[in-house]
Amino acid sequence: MPIRIKTGDITKERVCAVVNAANPSLMGGGGVDGAIHRAGGPAILEACREIRRREYPEGLPTGEAVATTAGALPARYVIHTVGPVWGRCGDEKRCDDLLAAAYRNSLKAAYTLGCRSVALPAISTGIYGFPPERAAKIAYRSVETFLQEHPEMEVVFIFHSDESKKVFEEANGI
Numbered sequence: 001m002p003i004r005i006k007t008g009d010i011t012k013e014r015v016c017a018v019v020n021a022a023n024p025s026l027m028g029g030g031g032v033d034g035a036i037h038r039a040g041g042p043a044i045l046e047a048c049r050e051i052r053r054r055e056y057p058e059g060l061p062t063g064e065a066v067a068t069t070a071g072a073l074p075a076r077y078v079i080h081t082v083g084p085v086w087g088r089c090g091d092e093k094r095c096d097d098l099l100a101a102a103y104r105n106s107l108k109a110a111y112t113l114g115c116r117s118v119a120l121p122a123i124s125t126g127i128y129g130f131p132p133e134r135a136a137k138i139a140y141r142s143v144e145t146f147l148q149e150h151p152e153m154e155v156v157f158i159f160h161s162d163e164s165k166k167v168f169e170e171a172n173g174i
């Protein structure tokens with residue numbers, strides 16, 4: 001199954017798992033995180049609070065991923081991951097590795113839950129300032145690598161605008 005790419009609102013995707021570009025607090029925020037919590041309702045925040053209490057009292061480390069209910073969303077699960085903040089990784093290579101880890105660990109978490117369809121946003125390319133072309137190559141490569149080992153998984157990238165979708169496609173020669 002090829003990787004699909006489309007423009008839209010990730011909260012509307014009818015997939016098993018949608019990935020959220022969260023922050024370590026898991027307490028919500030702006031961008032896609034805000035949209036997911038708004039559309040999914042309070043059950044998501046409650047589940048995030050529980051994860052903080054039980055597993056990550058200091059917050060979710062960058063590059064890691066955890067799953068919660070998707071609340072009122074059409075998806076079954078939300079996978080919350082934390083992408084790197086561009087310019088705050090020590091060096092650029094480290095930022096690249098952390099972004100790849102965020103994608104890989106999100107897909108792994110979804111797969112472990114039995115999901116075979118996942119919608120992904122452009123992690124770190126909004127508020128966290130990762131250069132979109134650079135992020136596009138890392139995102140696509142990370143997903144391709146995962147799909148080589150899990151070919152039954154269906155993955156769709158959701159972009160918030162036609163412009164950001166175009167940047168992604170051009171960066172990957174699509």
Ligand code: AR6
Nearest residue numbers: 009010021023029030031032033035124125126127128160
């Ligand atoms: N559907 C799909 N993509 C979206 C949506 C949506 N509904 N809304 C925004 N995007 P960002 P980050 C795109 O800033 O850079 C939050 O405050 C957006 O256009 O959401 O990882 C968190 O709590 C951009 O291309 O995530 C963190 O504090 C992409 O999603 C911080 O932002 C990611 O932008 C995380 O920053």
